[in-house]
Amino acid sequence: MNAPDYEYLRKLLKERSGLDLSADKQYLIESRLLPLARKAGLAGIPELVQKLQGGSSALITSVVEAMTTNETFFFRDKVPFDHFRDTIMPEILKARAGKRSVRIWCAAGSTGQEPYSLAMTLKEMGAALTGWRVEIIATDLSQEVLEKAKSGVYSQFEVQRGLPIQHLVKYFKQNGETWQINPELRAMVQHRQLNLLQDFSHLGTFDVIFCRNVLIYFDQETKINIFNRLARQIETDGFLVLGAAETVVGLTDTFRPIVDRRGLYKPNDPRAALAKPAAESAAPRMAMAGR
Amino acid sequence: MKTCLVVDDSSIVRKVARRIVESLGFQVIEAEDGVEALVHCKKAMPEAILLDWNMPVMDGFQFLGTLRRMPGGDEPKVVFCTTETGIDHITKAMGGGANEYIMKPFDKDIVMAKFQEVGLVEREESAA
Numbered sequence: 001m002n003a004p005d006y007e008y009l010r011k012l013l014k015e016r017s018g019l020d021l022s023a024d025k026q027y028l029i030e031s032r033l034l035p036l037a038r039k040a041g042l043a044g045i046p047e048l049v050q051k052l053q054g055g056s057s058a059l060i061t062s063v064v065e066a067m068t069t070n071e072t073f074f075f076r077d078k079v080p081f082d083h084f085r086d087t088i089m090p091e092i093l094k095a096r097a098g099k100r101s102v103r104i105w106c107a108a109g110s111t112g113q114e115p116y117s118l119a120m121t122l123k124e125m126g127a128a129l130t131g132w133r134v135e136i137i138a139t140d141l142s143q144e145v146l147e148k149a150k151s152g153v154y155s156q157f158e159v160q161r162g163l164p165i166q167h168l169v170k171y172f173k174q175n176g177e178t179w180q181i182n183p184e185l186r187a188m189v190q191h192r193q194l195n196l197l198q199d200f201s202h203l204g205t206f207d208v209i210f211c212r213n214v215l216i217y218f219d220q221e222t223k224i225n226i227f228n229r230l231a232r233q234i235e236t237d238g239f240l241v242l243g244a245a246e247t248v249v250g251l252t253d254t255f256r257p258i259v260d261r262r263g264l265y266k267p268n269d270p271r272a273a274l275a276k277p278a279a280e281s282a283a284p285r286m287a288m289a290g291r
Numbered sequence: 292m293k294t295c296l297v298v299d300d301s302s303i304v305r306k307v308a309r310r311i312v313e314s315l316g317f318q319v320i321e322a323e324d325g326v327e328a329l330v331h332c333k334k335a336m337p338e339a340i341l342l343d344w345n346m347p348v349m350d351g352f353q354f355l356g357t358l359r360r361m362p363g364g365d366e367p368k369v370v371f372c373t374t375e376t377g378i379d380h381i382t383k384a385m386g387g388g389a390n391e392y393i394m395k396p397f398d399k400d401i402v403m404a405k406f407q408e409v410g411l412v413e414r415e416e417s418a419a
Contacts (some may be wrong), residue, residue, distance in 0.1 A: 073404070078414055156376065156394050160401045164408050165381060165392040174378050 001026050005049045009033075009063070012052065016064045017141060018197045020219040032066045065142040068217070072110045073162035075117045080212065080241050080263050085121050087261055088239045092207050093128060095237055101133040105206045105233070107196060108214035109138025112149030112189070113162070116181050118210070119188040120167055137203060139194035146191045152181035196226055200233065207235050212263075213243035220251065227252040231267050240265040293411070294318045294335070298328040298351065299343040299372070304395075308341055308372070311399045315412050325349025329357060336363045339411050341402075342389075344373035344380070352387060359388040368409040372397060 009029055013019040021028070030045065037048040040059065051059055075081050092102050106115045115138035122134055140146050159168055159179045172179040194200055196214065209230055215223050231254035234240060240255055242248070242263050248255040255265040295317040297308045309319045317339065322328035324346040331337070340358075344351040351371060358364040368390045373380070376394040384392055391405040406412040 078407075157398075157401070160394060160397070161404050165385065165405075169378065169381055169385070174376075177376075 001030060001045050005045055008049055008053070012060065013064060013067055016060065017068050017195065018218045018222050019064075019068055020217060020222070029067070033063060036062055036066050061143075065144055068141055072113045074113045074159070074167075075162040075164075076114065076212075077244055078162070079244075080210070081117055081121055083241070083261055083264055084118065084208070085125070087258075087264065088208055088241075089122075089125065089128075091237075091239075096207065100131055101135075102208070103135045103204070103206045104137070104208045105203065105210065106136065106138040107194075107209060107211040107230075109140045109146075109149060109189075109191065111145050112138065112152060112181075112191075113154075113158075114138070114210060114212070115149070115189045116152065116185060117162075119185045120171055122188070123171070123185065134188060136189045137192060137206075138189050139192050139200075139203075141193070141195050143193055146193055149189075150186075150191050152186045153178050154181075155179075197222070200229065203233060205233055205235055205238075207238045208241070209234055209238070210241045212241060213246070215246055216243065224251050228254055231255065234267050236267060236269075238267060240267070292316070292318045293338040294320060295339040295341060296320045296322060296328060296331055296337040296367075297341045298322045298325070298346070298354065299341075300324060300346040301343075304343070304372075308402075311402050312339075312341065314399065315403060315406060325351060325354030325357070328354055329361075332358060332361065332364065332367070336366050338367060339406070340367045340369045341372050341393075342369055344371060344375045344384075352384065355384070355387050355389060368406075368411050370402075370405050370409065372402075 006026055006029065010021050013021060033045060033048060037044055040048070040051070042048050042051060048059075048063075052063065096102060104118060106118070109115050115136050118136055122129060138149060140149070156177055156179070159172065168179065171182050171185055173182065211230065215226060218226065227248055230240060231252075242265065244263060247257070248265055249257065254268055256268055258264040258266055293316070295312045297305050297312065297319055299305050299308065300323050305321045309321065312319050320331055320337065322331055326349045328340070329349075342351045342355065351373065355369060358367070358369070369388065370391040370393060371384050371389050372393040372395060374395045381392050390409045393401055393405055403412060407414050
């Protein structure tokens with residue numbers, strides 16, 4: 001791929017999705033965009049770039065979606081789901097015993113494996129949640145990915161990666177070569193399209209936010225901005241869950257890690273956060289628009 | 292080193308399975324059918340058994356039943372690995388004492404995920 005084409009795609013992706021590709025990710029672009037180019041009847045990346053420069057908005061959307069879609073498994077990394085069951089939910093069951101309601105946000109819900117894994121974990125808790133109002137909001141940038149998540153249909157390969165066989169038997173219905181998650185579990189999850197770079201205050205406040213393996217693609221400034229905005233959508237006693245390679249440390253004071261619970265964070269006292277208003281003034285979209 | 296008994300009548304499948312299971316840190320023994328697998332188990336119980344269903348002489352399900360009634364036969368973690376992908380077969384296998392179930396075709400990711408599920412392999416957190 002020639003350098004100007006690569007620069008063009010980098011800049012486009014940064015502006016549209018916040019995806020911050022380093023200078024050496026040509027292979028990633030090629031592996032994801034070449035199939036897309038071919039599908040669109042184009043010979044290769046140069047032709048794709050030409051078409052994008054011509055301003056095809058549908059194609060731009062496809063490119064952004066192809067580059068930002070991540071591989072995901074059921075119960076990916078397992079540990080966060082153990083924390084959810086053993087640390088987060090017991091605390092919430094106590095703290096919300098009066099309200100009997102819990103709101104969970106999967107901020108990078110992708111094709112649905114994460115929100116449905118949470119739904120299964122909650123189902124496995126059985127009677128403890130009887131009479132509770134459970135809301136799981138799964139958001140993703142990509143409409144295509146959301147459609148798949150909504151359908152709850154997975155291939156034989158997908159249901160074998162991370163999903164215990166007992167869960168497959170219990171919560172899925174077989175349909176030839178594919179497996180569909182039960183309507184009862186599908187009904188526990190609401191799917192919405194959302195770009196984390198844009199305002200998400202309309203989603204309301206949450207007891208738990210899963211935001212795993214998405215911030216790693218953003219630059220520091222954007223990460224800080226998102227953390228500060230996430231802090232406003234989380235209950236003061238809520239939990240933030242990040243991916244194994246992610247942290248708030250060194251980026252923001254709005255959250256603090258929980259000792260011995262890797263990937264789990266608590267919001268700090270909002271007054272402490274308010275004392276440092278400078279940290280949230282840097283809106284990345286504004287900054288980028290100026291470039 | 293933990294031992295895994297790979298039971299399948301196809302030498303190609305055994306070869307593929309051997310490579311995957313060895314890469315997960317197991318010593319591998321092979322058997323072509325249930326009877327041969329039982330002979331190995333009588334000598335020394337393996338920690339893991341990757342088990343095909345349809346085989347001549349003695350099939351995987353019959354083997355499992357016999358194994359679980361043997362002294363020490365409740366110890367190995369048994370993971371079915373079969374082209375039988377129907378829910379009826381899965382339910383029957385789990386009811387018969389299997390620990391996990393792989394629907395062929397399989398790859399290393401699937402075997403690893405299933406071995407992790409039954410505690411044969413430690414989990415490592417994937418970093419992105």
